[in-house]
Amino acid sequence: MPEYEFVDVHVPRGVSRREATRLLTDHAEYGHWELDRLTLLRDGSRRVRLRRRIIRQVRATW
Numbered sequence: 001m002p003e004y005e006f007v008d009v010h011v012p013r014g015v016s017r018r019e020a021t022r023l024l025t026d027h028a029e030y031g032h033w034e035l036d037r038l039t040l041l042r043d044g045s046r047r048v049r050l051r052r053r054i055i056r057q058v059r060a061t062w
Contacts, residue, residue, distance in 0.1 A: 002053050002054075003053070003054040003056070004036075004051040004052065004053055004054060005051065005052055005054055006036065006049055006050065006051050007033065007049070007050050007051075008047060008048070008049050008050075009023070009024075009027070009047075009048040009049075009050060010045065010046075010047055010048075011023065011045060011046040011047075011048060012045050013043055013044035013045045020046065024048065024050075027050055028050075031052065032052050033050035033051065033052050034050065034051060034052065035048070035049075035050060036049045036050060036051040037049040
């Protein structure tokens, strides 16, 4: 089963949908993150959980 690392991003209420999309797109393109969960909070802000796969490499023994 693959292992993932997670990061939580808080998007305040005043941020437009277009700006939030641009922020998440930048995370996806440059940090190789993908969307895991998006939660709309009661105050109108969004809590976004991003994940990326952890790639473990086995050391070569010569």
